[in-house]
Amino acid sequence: MNENYSVIGKSVPKMDGRVKVTGQAKYTGDLKFPNMLVGKILTSPHAHARIISIDTSKAEKLPGVKAVITHRDVPSLKYGISPARWDENIFCIDKVRFVGDKVAAVAALDEETVYRALKLIRVEYEVLPAVFDPVEAIREGAPRIHDEYPMNINTEIHQNFGDVEKAFAEAHHVRTDLFMGQRTYQCPIEPHSAISIWEGGKLTVYSSTQSPHYHQYYIAREFGLKMGDVRVIKTFVGGGFGGKLEPTGLEFAGAALSRITGRPVKMFYDRHEMFAHNRGRHRQIMEVTTGVDKNGKILGLHANFIMDGGAYTSLGIASAYYAGAMLTLTYDFENYKFDMIRAYTNLPACGAQRGHGAPQPRYALEAHLDMVARDLGIDPLELRLRNARQPNTITPNEFKVNSCELTACIEKARELSGWKQKKGNLPSGRGIGLAVGSFVSGAGYPIYRTNLPQAAAIIKVHEDGSAATLYTGATDIGQGSDTVLCQMAAEAMGYFYENMKIVSADTETTPHDFGAYASRQTLMSGSAVKQAGEEVKQQLLEMAGEMMELPPGELDCREGIVFSKYSPEATRTFAEVAREFFVQKGPLVGRGSYTPPKLGGKFKGAPVGTSPAYSFAAQISEVEIDGETGQIDVKEVWDVHDCGMVINPALLRGQVHGALFMGMGESVWEEVVFDKNGRILNGNLGEYRMPTAVDMPKITSELVESYEPAAPWGVKEVGEGATIPTMGCFSNAIYDAMGVRVYSLPLSYEKVWRALKEKKEMESGLKSAAGRIYDKC
Amino acid sequence: MEALTDQDGIKRYLVNINVNGDPYTVIVKANTLLVNLLRDQLDLTGTKKGCELGDCGSCTVLLDGKPVNSCTVLAVEADGRGITTIEGVARSEKLDKIQESFVNNAAVQCGYCTPGMILSAKALLARNPKPTEQEVREAISGNLCRCTGYVNIVKAVLEATGD
Structure with a gap:
């Protein structure tokens, strides 16, 4: 090269x-140690309930059971991403807050005995009213999930840069659209597991983790150990995508069980328990307003979001800030307002999934901008070129962008996909759509407050x-x-x-x-x-x-x-x-x-989204829609990336393929769904539909020349960036094909079919489609 | 199949199986899954567990040459039969052609689905040495991969069909 x-x-x-x-290759679950016990966590069957009593006596008497523990046997120190939001205990003390919340744990000689013992633990609950929708959760009178957080508001963000109101007043055209995201889950193929060995004041944990240091930090803190007395060893890890970044509870429970029994303890989640533990993508409700001049130049943007955080903070404060912070990266405009409420609900906690908080807002913005372009009669690709960020610029929220070849990405994607020939000329039912994205090459500030490099x-x-x-x-x-x-x-x-x-x-x-x-x-x-x-x-x-x-x-x-x-x-x-x-x-x-240089502004939340360098990407997809069924057949996807100097082109393309695959799954099929009591209905890999080999279209992954001055050899990121534009790009292709806009994710066949049906009814004057989406909120 | 009854009245069965060319005699319960027999009793941990419901294909092994999810096969069903796990694909330092192709085509990322993928691909190539791309995709459609988008896996299998 x-x-x-x-x-x-x-x-x-x-x-x-x-x-x-x-x-x-040995993954954590493949390891065995002499005298090792097997451990499991007992979880809550209720979405919201007070714990009246826990009786472990029967379980303890079962032959083969070596320890049964509850909150009484572990430190009560809360944990989470930042001190202001530590809200999670190793085991629930007074209340359970979602179906799957951790209540107790057992260590026994073998798996079968563990399961039998779990069934013998008697927990008496007083079931409380629960709330599952973030909009309902922040209404007056909703059940309070954490005493410390009134109105179930976990995080509230109000950022204002420039003067958005003035920009809108002066704009040639102002448009607002409302979009709904969905809950998705990372679904690494390897389930979480951890083996804890507590010996003579020293704890060793083999873990399926994305961050041994972060686990070490929190394990040491929970158990009052010196960092040096906690050794976390990553084995081979079977995928993470964000879900294995924070402690899963297995390492805390395993550590306690190992200390009590004096033996190695292997803990694991089965597939359903992984879904229940979650920490996947937040569902966001996204209102986007843009003011543009008559040429489509963006004058101001207002992102007004609500996010379903689930029962705990997890990494969600970062997700909440990222959701709005990253919208400013791709386009050059001065006035930006971002409002966000992250609400607690009685559902599994959400965290960081590939692209962190950014993919759903990006879907909203990119779909919205296509509508703006349509309103103005401008080609949506042209609208993006007119607004594309240039190198050596600063975003309204004070991110310094050095290298940026977004324009080149869009132009190359246009050539590769044959956009000019195809746009407006494809046969009925076939469409082409574009979206762009950008992502950090590392967070400018560490995951917790520290001055370590x-x-x-x-x-x-x-x-x-x-x-x-x-x-x-x-x-x-x-x-x-x-x-x-x-x-x-x-x-x-x-x-x-x-x-x-x-x-x-x-x-x-x-x-x-x-x-x-x-x-x-x-x-x-x-x-x-x-x-x-x-x-x-x-x-x-x-x-x-x-x-x-x-x-x-x-x-x-x-x-x-x-x-x-x-x-x-x-x-x-x-x-x-x-x-x-x-x-x-x-x-x-x-x-x-x-250690990165000091980055970013001084306003509240300024660090989130800072990075030494940003990747940029443009994606174009071509789809064919079956007008009778709404089935979406993706013909081809083109991804053109600016990710600086490439160290290993084959691995880089692998990242693009995988990110696109995940984005495609989230676009069309993937969604974690719950019954009215907060129980997961599809917590398995058969009914949570991630794409298989026969679902994947032809993917073309290309690059543009780029060099990042702030990085070794000019490198930038690729792993998450390629997942960011995908949902918007599919939404826009579907619109191009059929003239219908699906305002909620996933853009399932059924929703496309319903939108088509509604369009037909509207056209025949039967019904107004307006407000449909608002009803849902 | 010979059975013994333990002190709790639970029956244990004597199962004779051939794994990767080696004969084994093991004692299992009626509900012991083949995947657990392989992993826990024979220490053949190359066979992975991803869902235990037959959805993900991580535990794919060849049972008398046919790919099966070993999490949905009882150990007693394997009595008298031959099993190939990922450990039996390369019999020496030299990799099998499919394994080599996976390495050369960057078809491996986290690697957790890889053993199952390779065995599904091996079964395909045994019955259809010159598959089309669509046939490859169908043959591995029961093996979920969360890392690669299948792009390089399909490429690797197709490349392994060459002479």
């Missing part, structure tokens, strides 16, 4: 490819120079960070990817890193790795200088060969120099760490 580099920019095979195709890395060259090991806290959950970081290390050292080894995400052996979230690792962990690699190289060249009797400044190292920049015949191998270094000076080690 780039001849200046030897290792990066190449699609080297994944570090862990081989162990994963042979079945040798975002990332750190150590590289140790082996004694004979035949290998080097990268130690990083960065967390590979399948996306390939181990591979990308080893490529970066080898590049910085002047070494071979093939000779790299890695130890990652073990809080005892690897230096601190916040882990896999906010698409942060290529930029942030990569910065630390690059620095560590350069430190190795520097020391190596100094040693080589002594050996070759040349000034180190005259030397360089590439692909394992140290050479003089001026007399190419003078060379030494990396290995022989590294060996000599070890003989003379001891271990050859490089260190690096990364």
